[in-house]
Amino acid sequence: MAVSNGLQFLHELHLKLKAVEEELETGPRLIKARENVLAKRQAEFDQAKAKHTDQRKLADQKSLQLKTNEAKLADLNTKLNMASTNREFDILKGQIAADKMANSVLEDEILDCMEQVDKLKNKITEAEKLVADAKDDVRKITEQVASARSGLKERSEKLHPAVAEAETVIPTDYIATYRRLVQAHGAEALSVVENNVCTSCNVSLSPQQGVELRSGKLIFCISCGRLMYSAAK
Ligand SMILES: [Zn+2]
Known part of the structure; x- marks a missing residue:
């Protein structure tokens, strides 16, 4: 083989080997990228769950507060029925009106909270689906990389001695x-x-x-x- 042809052949083998080695290096990077997406989705899912729990707790606290307030109101009504003076009657009446107003505000807040709880529940469902999709992506790319890897390894193992042989020029x-x-x-x-x-x-x-x-x-x-x-x- 003429020197030039030999060098051209050697160059071609070098380029082939380089392409194979680059592909071998790309595989793990592709997997890592998908794994990063999965980690992000998982964090979003965890965050949605935590928010949902917090909102539920808040709704429970407010409901408990409402129950306490209602008991207090019943107590005030009993006292009202037993009021002995006009002054006492007026004071109790005023208190009852104020407490009723406060309870009405609290009831609205509880409804808002429950609405938020429902919305967050939907978010959890969506986030869970995204996690499942991301897991699927990681699994697929891992399989793809693994199946390509054996062929690439084989080619790399054949190209190394071929390069060495071509270097004899x-x-x-x-x-x-x-x-x-x-x-x-x-x-x-x-x-x-x-x-x-x-x-x-x-x-x-x-x-x-x-x-x-x-x-x-x-x-x-x-x-x-x-x-x-x-x-x-
Ligand atoms: Zn030059």
């Missing part, structure tokens, strides 16, 4: 430089030359480099340092 003298380039740029350690220009940095080859490239010599870009090759025609 590089003469021993250049291996160290090549390794440094791979360390720095990964799959982009190599660059294809098109129309006498390095496609990695868009800098033209010197006439000397053009000659060397055509003669099958290994050359590195004077600008970006990448190992260059010309594309198969």
Whole structure:
């Protein structure tokens, strides 16, 4: 195989390996994103439940207060029936009127509270459904990632030795430089030359480099340092 063809093949394998490795890394990130959504939905559900409990407690407290007030009112009515003076009668009458007014306000408040309790109950139902949906999403994406993973792993395991095999096109003298380039740029350690220009940095080859490239010599870009090759025609 001509050097250029060998380098092109090596570059293609590097790019394939990179794509596979990126896909392998994407999987856990996708799962994490769904898990974050689930955690948020769960927190919203818990919050809705807590609000509902608080509102119920408030309604119970107010109902209890109303019962106490009604007992007090009954007591005042008894006292009214037994009032011995006009003055006592008037005072009790005034108290009863004020207490009745207070109870009426309290009754309205209790109705409002109960309405809120019902609304919050609906919210809990909605929030619960969203939690279930989010759980489902996590389960689905986890399954998807797991099923894709074995295939990707298999491809990665085949590509590693294939890259090593393709690297034999590089003469021993250049291996160290090549390794440094791979360390720095990964799959982009190599660059294809098109129309006498390095496609990695868009800098033209010197006439000397053009000659060397055509003669099958290994050359590195004077600008970006990448190992260059010309594309198969
Ligand atoms: Zn370059």
